[in-house]
Structure formats: structure tokens, C-alpha cells
Amino acid sequence: MIEMEKTLNLIEHSGDWGSFTTDVSGKLIDVSLDFCEHFSIDKRDWLGVSIHDVIQGSPGQKQKRVIFATLFGYSCLLRVTNKDHQKLYRVILRQEDLDHHEILSFMNAVDGEKMKKKIVKSNRYSFDEIVGESPVITHIKELAARIAASNSTVLLTGESGTGKELFAQAIHGLSTRKNHPFVAVNCAAIPEELFESEVFGYEGGAFSGAKKEGKPGKIELAQHGTLFLDEISELPYQAQGKFLRVLQEREVERLGGTGCKNVDIRIVAATNRDLKTLVQEGKFRQDLFYRLYVFDLKIPSLRQRKEDILPLAYYFIQYFNDRLGRDVKKIDATLQEWLLSQDWPGNVRELKALIERGMNIVDGNVLSMDALYISPSHYTNQLEKEHEPLHSLEEEVRKAEINAIQRALEEADGDRTKAAQKLNIHIASLYRKIAKYKLK
Ligand SMILES: Nc1ncnc2c1ncn2[C@@H]1O[C@H](COP(=O)(O)OP(=O)(O)OP(=O)(O)O)[C@@H](O)[C@H]1O
Ligand SMILES: [Mg+2]
Structure with a gap:
């Protein structure tokens, strides 16, 4: 700006x-x-x-x-x-x-108004909004700010919910590309058969059902900006080869196209899986891996930076105070201790979800353990269940899984990405489970 x-x-x-x-x-x-x-x-x-x-x-x-x-x-x-x-x-x-x-x-x-909207959107996050003063996160923020200025490809790694997307946006927001689009592609969420047309675009008449005038892919839409490849480990194998070409030649060819277009984009990729292992297993192309591995930024898990737990909790309390019209000012001592003792496998996302739940229930201006207990409806379900005959463990687990997925989908209004986040599982794994249990 x-x-x-x-x-x-x-x-x-x-x-x-x-x-x-x-x-x-x-x-x-x-x-x-x-x-x-x-x-x-x-x-x-x-x-x-x-x-x-x-x-x-x-x-x-x-x-x-x-x-x-x-x-x-x-x-x-x-x-x-x-x-x-x-x-x-x-x-x-x-x-x-x-x-x-x-x-x-x-x-x-x-x-164009369109571009203006994108500019506003692309400035959504900055490093100031990445909460945490622990030495590890401070170091990562400094590194990220330094590479933001360059044009190099960045690979963000870290467990689920550690803030990889937040970092990707902040890197874009601090780069010279900040007034250009930030285009995110969730490699796990686009069905494989649509992947190439969505990402590389297509020319008119490239396949039956294609738009007459063709369609630019996400790569072209990110022109002069940043292309964020989220969940890069899920990139379909065939598309990996095409991507390699984009990275090497900086040009893209639409499906059914006859020529290449030059693209000026910065790639930021993210994954919560170990790409090296996937390379060894033959699931991820080694040449692409080396192209992406130029700058590896590892976001530490929340249990590696316990000092950040309370500042984050207070940040989310303020966030939900604003949104839910609450006036919570304090976390009581027992809850503070409990928050610090947890392992947080779902990292910051899990902490945020927990605070959100508490903020919906809390009465008054102190957040305590009481507000964090499971909702009454869930509690009665538990009671009812105790009267049902017990099945095999496998069957019980299956039922519990279906139940949780359905509830997450309901709460997320059918948005699968959000549902996966609520369940703190990978979106690809949610897709597999939906197919496995034939859920709607
Ligand atoms: N340091 C932080 N400060 C404030 N909010 C954070 C921080 N880290 C993460 N969050 C919030 O936590 C949630 C999860 O973060 P994000 O989506 O960036 O995680 P992720 O690493 O991309 O997870 P996944 O691998 O599951 O996609 C988001 O709502 C994000 O805004
Ligand atoms: Mg993410």
C-alpha cells in the first residue's frame, strides 16, 4: 500500500x-x-x-x-x-x-475493483499477528522476515495447526509482491481428476464440459504474486512433473494448449508430512523435492514453546471477546496450569478451538475449567450410550468415528476443510473416511 x-x-x-x-x-x-x-x-x-x-x-x-x-x-x-x-x-x-x-x-x-479486493485480502496477515515471544518462534519469525524479501521458494514444515498458512501469508505480506495476489491451492482438497485443469488451466474445448473460452489456472491467477501450495505432499504424482516444469522454466501450459505462458510467481509450499520419507517411498519426486527444499522453515510445535501457550490463550480470548461480545479478562490459576501441562497434538489450532468452546460457555469474566467441559448435549449422549449393549472395540471405534465426522460436518455447515480442522485430521484423511463409511 x-x-x-x-x-x-x-x-x-x-x-x-x-x-x-x-x-x-x-x-x-x-x-x-x-x-x-x-x-x-x-x-x-x-x-x-x-x-x-x-x-x-x-x-x-x-x-x-x-x-x-x-x-x-x-x-x-x-x-x-x-x-x-x-x-x-x-x-x-x-x-x-x-x-x-x-x-x-x-x-x-x-x-479494476477485483484487483483492489485482492490487495486488501493479500495484506490480511503480517508477522505482528503471529503471536509468540518464545526464543524459537522469534527466531523463526526473523528468518521468515528475511527470506520474505527474496524471491526464493520457501517450504514451510511443521505439525498440523502450527501456523504454516499464517506464515505463508505473512511472507507474502512482507514481500515486494504484496500488492499482487496470494493464491492458495490446497493440494489435498482438489480431487485428482480436476487438479490439472484447476491449477494449470485449460484452453477452450480441451475436454468435454470445458468452458468455451477456456479458464486460467491458479498458477496464472497468481501472476506477479505468491502461489501457496498447501499440503504439497498430496500433490498428484502426474502433476508433480508438470509443476517441476513451472518451477524450472517459469512457464505454464494450459491443458489442451499449444503454447506456454511465462509466469512470474513466488512459490511457498507447506506440509505437515516428512517429504524426505515420501521421496524414499517413491511417492514424491526427488527432483521436485530439491526444487522446493531451497529454504526449509520449520515451525515448532506448541509443546516446544510452552511460553507461548498463555499469550496465545489470551490472544484468542480477546479475539472471541470481540466476536462473541464477551468480556473475559482472566484465566484462573488451575486452568492456566492445566493449559501448560497439555501436549497439544493439534497445536495452536487445538488451543484456539478449546478457547472458543470455553468462550461460548463462560459466564462472567474469568475463564476456568468449568467452561471447558464438554457441552451438555454431548454429555447426555454419553449417558445414553452407557445403557446400550457394548459391541466389539472395532465396532465401537467405528461408530465413534462416524459420529465425530458427522458432527464436525454439521458444525462446519458441510465445509470439509473446516470439518477436518475441527477434527484435527488431514483433509485427505477426512475424504478417505467419508468414502469408507459412505457418508453424505
Ligand atoms: N502464532 C500464532 N498466532 C496466532 N494465531 C495462530 C498462530 N499460529 C496459528 N494460529 C492460528 O491457528 C490456526 C491454525 O493455523 P494454520 O492454519 O496456519 O496452521 P497450519 O500449520 O497450516 O495447519 P495444517 O497443517 O493443519 O494445515 C489458525 O486459525 C491460525 O490463525
Ligand atoms: Mg494449513
Whole structure:
């Protein structure tokens, strides 16, 4: 945003560099006097000349209202207005040494509401929002901030719920790409048969049911921004080869396409599995692994940084105070002790879910053990169950699993990603269980 403000400032303080008009065929029919002066040209030499011989810019910008182009050797920002099949090109900025990146991000910003929304979205998280002052997390935050500035591929590893996605967003938010899209692909959540068309895109008529006009893939949508490959271990094997090409050549070919497009993207990948083992088992391509393993950022589990538990708990209390209209100020001593004694296999996500549950039940402004007990409805279920005849352990486990999955899906309004998070299991594993038990 600062960059954009800077550019806007420059434009406000820029002088008028003049303008010229083209007719329907793109030939110059008028050139203003001040334009001729500023660019040291003679109007008579240029009337009737094609616009393509005047401006050098990318033809893809044609539909835009503000374009970036080179005019007589000068980098310029021009505003284009259509009037009765004629076009008026007004030079709003001429700056020889202006950063191209700045201009491009500004152009994208003024060129569509869509892009503006993405900018806001892409600035959602910063390192300030990653709570934790323990030496381990401080060290990781510092490392992440340092690599954020570079363009290198980052691999975030760590147990489920440690904050990998949060780090990915923060890295993007601190990079020069921050005003461009942050596009997340959850490799586990896209069914294998749709994966390639979703991620690489397709040309019109690439397969039956394809949109006539084709569709850009997530890779193209992340142009100039960051592509976040979440749960990278679940990347289908075939797509791994295609991805390798994207990483090596920085170009992408749509399904059914005949040519490649250059892509300028930064890759941040995340996994809670050990990719090295998957490579050994032949499930993950070694060459891709080495491409991703450029910078490995390991997010420590919550039990490795117990000092962060209470600050996080208080942070989530504040978070839910705001959302649930509560006014909880304190965690009582017994609960504090209990929180510190836990192992937190689901890490920060588990802690957050627990606080959320307590905040829904709590009465008053102290959070204590009472508020954290399982909800009354769950409790009666337990009582009812005690009167049912006991089955084999396998059968009991099966029933309990089905019960938990159904409840999670209900509570998440059918959103499987959220349901998996609630259950603190991998989304792929949720998909497998849904299929196994033939759940709806
Ligand atoms: N240090 C932190 N400060 C504040 N919130 C955090 C922190 N770490 C994690 N969270 C919160 O915990 C939840 C889980 O984090 P996130 O989704 O980033 O985990 P993850 O490592 O991607 O997990 P998974 O491997 O299961 O996908 C999110 O709601 C996130 O906002
Ligand atoms: Mg995640």
C-alpha cells in the first residue's frame, strides 16, 4: 500500500505532459502542443502515424484505462479515454527512473475493483499477528522476515495447526509482491481428476464440459504474486512433473494448449508430512523435492514453546471477546496450569478451538475449567450410550468415528476443510473416511 501511495503522490505532483488522439484505425490525428514540446517532436512528422510506432508497451494492455508504455524513449504512464471511436492518450506521468514494479502494481490497482479486493485480502496477515515471544518462534519469525524479501521458494514444515498458512501469508505480506495476489491451492482438497485443469488451466474445448473460452489456472491467477501450495505432499504424482516444469522454466501450459505462458510467481509450499520419507517411498519426486527444499522453515510445535501457550490463550480470548461480545479478562490459576501441562497434538489450532468452546460457555469474566467441559448435549449422549449393549472395540471405534465426522460436518455447515480442522485430521484423511463409511 505504501508503494501505491508513493505512486499516487508522484502522479498528483506530476506536471501535464500533454496528449495525443488516435482515430478508429489507431492513427494519430492530433498531438497537443505541450506534448510536442516535452517530447521534442514536430507535430507534422507524426500525424497519420500508427500508434504502434509511437508507443512501445505490451499489447495485452489494450483494454486498460491506464497503461504503462515507452514514448520516445521515456517511461510513461498514460490514461486512455475512448470518445466516439477515437482515443485520447494523456501522459499523466513521465519518469525515467521510476521503479517499473511500482508502476505496474499501481496500474493493476487502478484497473479494476477485483484487483483492489485482492490487495486488501493479500495484506490480511503480517508477522505482528503471529503471536509468540518464545526464543524459537522469534527466531523463526526473523528468518521468515528475511527470506520474505527474496524471491526464493520457501517450504514451510511443521505439525498440523502450527501456523504454516499464517506464515505463508505473512511472507507474502512482507514481500515486494504484496500488492499482487496470494493464491492458495490446497493440494489435498482438489480431487485428482480436476487438479490439472484447476491449477494449470485449460484452453477452450480441451475436454468435454470445458468452458468455451477456456479458464486460467491458479498458477496464472497468481501472476506477479505468491502461489501457496498447501499440503504439497498430496500433490498428484502426474502433476508433480508438470509443476517441476513451472518451477524450472517459469512457464505454464494450459491443458489442451499449444503454447506456454511465462509466469512470474513466488512459490511457498507447506506440509505437515516428512517429504524426505515420501521421496524414499517413491511417492514424491526427488527432483521436485530439491526444487522446493531451497529454504526449509520449520515451525515448532506448541509443546516446544510452552511460553507461548498463555499469550496465545489470551490472544484468542480477546479475539472471541470481540466476536462473541464477551468480556473475559482472566484465566484462573488451575486452568492456566492445566493449559501448560497439555501436549497439544493439534497445536495452536487445538488451543484456539478449546478457547472458543470455553468462550461460548463462560459466564462472567474469568475463564476456568468449568467452561471447558464438554457441552451438555454431548454429555447426555454419553449417558445414553452407557445403557446400550457394548459391541466389539472395532465396532465401537467405528461408530465413534462416524459420529465425530458427522458432527464436525454439521458444525462446519458441510465445509470439509473446516470439518477436518475441527477434527484435527488431514483433509485427505477426512475424504478417505467419508468414502469408507459412505457418508453424505
Ligand atoms: N502464532 C500464532 N498466532 C496466532 N494465531 C495462530 C498462530 N499460529 C496459528 N494460529 C492460528 O491457528 C490456526 C491454525 O493455523 P494454520 O492454519 O496456519 O496452521 P497450519 O500449520 O497450516 O495447519 P495444517 O497443517 O493443519 O494445515 C489458525 O486459525 C491460525 O490463525
Ligand atoms: Mg494449513
